Amino acid sequence: MAKRIEVSGLHAYYGQVHAIEDISMSVEPRSVTAFIGPSGCGKSTFLRTLNRMHEVIPAARVEGKVLLDSEDLYGSEVDPVAVRRVVGMVFQRPNPFPTMSIYDNVAAGLKLNGMRGKSRLDEVVERSLRGANLWNEVKDRLNRPGAGLSGGQQQRLCIARAIAVEPQVLLMDEPCSALDPISTLAIEDLIAKLKEHYTIVIVTHNMQQAARVSDRTAFFNIAGTGQPGRLIEVDDTSKIFTNPVEKATEDYITGRFG
Amino acid sequence: MTSQTEIGEKGTAAAETRRAARAASTGRAGDRVFAIATRGSGILVLVIMAAIAVFLIWKALPALRSDEANFVTSQEWSPDSTPARFGIAQLAFGTVISSFLALLMATPVAIAIALFISFYAPRRIAGGLSFVIDLLAAVPSIIYGLWGLQFFVTKMDDVAVFLNDNASWIPLFGGDSVGGRSILTASVVLAIMILPIISSISREVFQQVPQANIEAALALGATRWEVIRMAVLPFGRSGMVSAAMLGLGRALGETIAVAMVLSTASGITLHILKEGGNTFAANIANTFAEAGANGRGALIASGLVLFIITLIVNMAARAIVARRKEFV
Numbered sequence: 001m002a003k004r005i006e007v008s009g010l011h012a013y014y015g016q017v018h019a020i021e022d023i024s025m026s027v028e029p030r031s032v033t034a035f036i037g038p039s040g041c042g043k044s045t046f047l048r049t050l051n052r053m054h055e056v057i058p059a060a061r062v063e064g065k066v067l068l069d070s071e072d073l074y075g076s077e078v079d080p081v082a083v084r085r086v087v088g089m090v091f092q093r094p095n096p097f098p099t100m101s102i103y104d105n106v107a108a109g110l111k112l113n114g115m116r117g118k119s120r121l122d123e124v125v126e127r128s129l130r131g132a133n134l135w136n137e138v139k140d141r142l143n144r145p146g147a148g149l150s151g152g153q154q155q156r157l158c159i160a161r162a163i164a165v166e167p168q169v170l171l172m173d174e175p176c177s178a179l180d181p182i183s184t185l186a187i188e189d190l191i192a193k194l195k196e197h198y199t200i201v202i203v204t205h206n207m208q209q210a211a212r213v214s215d216r217t218a219f220f221n222i223a224g225t226g227q228p229g230r231l232i233e234v235d236d237t238s239k240i241f242t243n244p245v246e247k248a249t250e251d252y253i254t255g256r257f258g
Numbered sequence: 259m260t261s262q263t264e265i266g267e268k269g270t271a272a273a274e275t276r277r278a279a280r281a282a283s284t285g286r287a288g289d290r291v292f293a294i295a296t297r298g299s300g301i302l303v304l305v306i307m308a309a310i311a312v313f314l315i316w317k318a319l320p321a322l323r324s325d326e327a328n329f330v331t332s333q334e335w336s337p338d339s340t341p342a343r344f345g346i347a348q349l350a351f352g353t354v355i356s357s358f359l360a361l362l363m364a365t366p367v368a369i370a371i372a373l374f375i376s377f378y379a380p381r382r383i384a385g386g387l388s389f390v391i392d393l394l395a396a397v398p399s400i401i402y403g404l405w406g407l408q409f410f411v412t413k414m415d416d417v418a419v420f421l422n423d424n425a426s427w428i429p430l431f432g433g434d435s436v437g438g439r440s441i442l443t444a445s446v447v448l449a450i451m452i453l454p455i456i457s458s459i460s461r462e463v464f465q466q467v468p469q470a471n472i473e474a475a476l477a478l479g480a481t482r483w484e485v486i487r488m489a490v491l492p493f494g495r496s497g498m499v500s501a502a503m504l505g506l507g508r509a510l511g512e513t514i515a516v517a518m519v520l521s522t523a524s525g526i527t528l529h530i531l532k533e534g535g536n537t538f539a540a541n542i543a544n545t546f547a548e549a550g551a552n553g554r555g556a557l558i559a560s561g562l563v564l565f566i567i568t569l570i571v572n573m574a575a576r577a578i579v580a581r582r583k584e585f586v
């Protein structure tokens with residue numbers, strides 16, 4: 001299920017704006033990799049190149065290679081829709097479909113994949129909600145609107161929706177930044193559990209969170225406003241937080257940044 | 259659930275502000291003048307509306323009393339003969355069927371156009387197209403009527419004959435004396451007339467769909483059409499119903515285009531290719547000038563019925579929209 005990601009020479013642009021420059025790194029399967037760095041350094045942009053969501057923005061484009069177990073996601077014959085079915089994504093703000101019930105939100109991706117039959121859907125919906133540590137809270141109100149849940153529950157609902165289709169990789173863009181500390185803890189527990197099955201990449205601006213949940217950490221930075229974001233270093237999380245190679249990394253994690 | 263409590267909270271907050279504003283307004287002269295002016299014009303509108311209603315009912319009552327036929331079920335319309343015999347059955351039937359046929363034809367096309375503009379067309383084409391649609395929505399209905407009479411009716415003659423020859427097994431297309439000046443032609447003209455407004459509003463509704471929902475669907479691996487089905491259409495549902503109802507309202511009350519296209523003849527028939535048929539608005543436009551006192555009263559009474567039908571349609575639409583309120 002989990003696959004390895006290998007990025008080489010990746011650039012991303014918004015029209016004329018060069019957002020990230022020449023990124024090369026790899027992400028190990030069944031591990032959590034955290035992206036940290038100051039705002040605007042291109043963490044979200046880079047994350048969105050990993051499931052070809054970057055290109056849905058008008059005039060946005062990507063150069064370089066992203067290999068998913070040796071298959072280039074940007075190969076000419078690759079369908080971006082197919083890529084997104086194997087690389088799932090959880091967004092910064094919880095975005096359940098407002099017109100759908102809790103059940104239908106989780107089943108949305110399954111139905112896209114052509115899964116039919118109530119009993120099978122029931123089974124996968126339950127498994128996904130359990131997987132997202134949400135089942136006990138919602139099992140009695142699966143037909144209520146998904147948008148009626150609390151922010152933290154909505155985010156776990158979005159995680160359930162993403163894992164229902166059993167992706168190879170799960171991308172999370174600051175999944176806790178809109179949540180309270182208790183909900184944040186619930187999601188962090190969930191990430192620790194999910195990494196047994198999935199390759200996880202998580203953007204976070206919270207360094208304690210990166211230290212708590214990730215195995216590897218990548219630090220990104222920009223030289224100045226208007227400059228493209230760059231990958232400064234990537235290493236084991238313990239190494240980044242205790243003994244980074246680059247001075248910029250050390251400045252950032254010790255709060256001496258800027 | 260949350261959304262309702264939120265609305266509730268917003269409601270109380272708004273009431274709070276309003277109360278505070280009211281308290282403050284006692285202080286300043288300018289505020290007081292403004293408060294009196296707004297309240298005054300509000301009351302004035304209600305008074306004018308009540309006066310109109312009273313006037314119409316008062317004008318209609320003598321005619322209704324003189325009616326020897328059943329006003330609701332009779333298909334006749336001879337209010338100026340003695341004894342006066344008239345009823346709205348045929349008018350109601352013609353009005354409702356032509357409007358619903360128009361709605362049936364216009365809505366799918368209008369929504370398809372709105373989807374094309376919002377999600378498929380290249381930017382430049384989308385801009386031009388929505389400009390044209392908005393422009394068409396503002397064309398006066400006399401123009402549609404002239405076009406319908408001068409150009410479309412003759413074309414529809416052939417269409418009517420063709421449909422009657424080949425598809426008369428469909429009850430709607432059966433019958434004799436088929437021709438261009440039929441309910442079907444009126445419906446098509448109405449459909450063309452209401453299409454721009456439905457399309458224009460639907461497009462605005464689609465633009466309100468949160469980008470976050472569209473991205474959520476895309477990230478699940480939805481194709482463009484699947485995004486539309488998952489995130490756009492359900493979200494835009496109530497807006498599309500409102501758009502269609504606005505179109506229906508326009509079709510129900512449309513006078514001049516229908517009056518020009520139809521060759522009015524009495525009698526209810528399901529054969530929509532048959533020349534003839536009549537609607538409330540067309541009947542009023544065609545006969546008001548020559549009508550006597552009783553005839554005018556009868557026409558006013560029919561106008562009141564049209565008003566009630568429009569009201570019912572609007573309430574039904576609101577009910578449809580409200581039914582799934584908890585889901586957006």
Ligand SMILES: Nc1ncnc2c1ncn2[C@@H]1O[C@H](COP(=O)(O)OP(=O)(O)O)[C@@H](O)[C@H]1O
Pocket residue numbers: 014017019037038039040041042043044045046057229
């Ligand atoms: N939709 C967009 N259009 C144009 N520029 C964008 C867009 N999204 C992000 N950017 C620019 O790309 C750069 C990186 O942004 P982002 O990836 O969101 O950074 P981060 O997630 O690290 O805060 C920023 O300079 C930002 O202004």
Ligand SMILES: [Mg+2]
Pocket residue numbers: 043044045
């Ligand atoms: Mg970001």
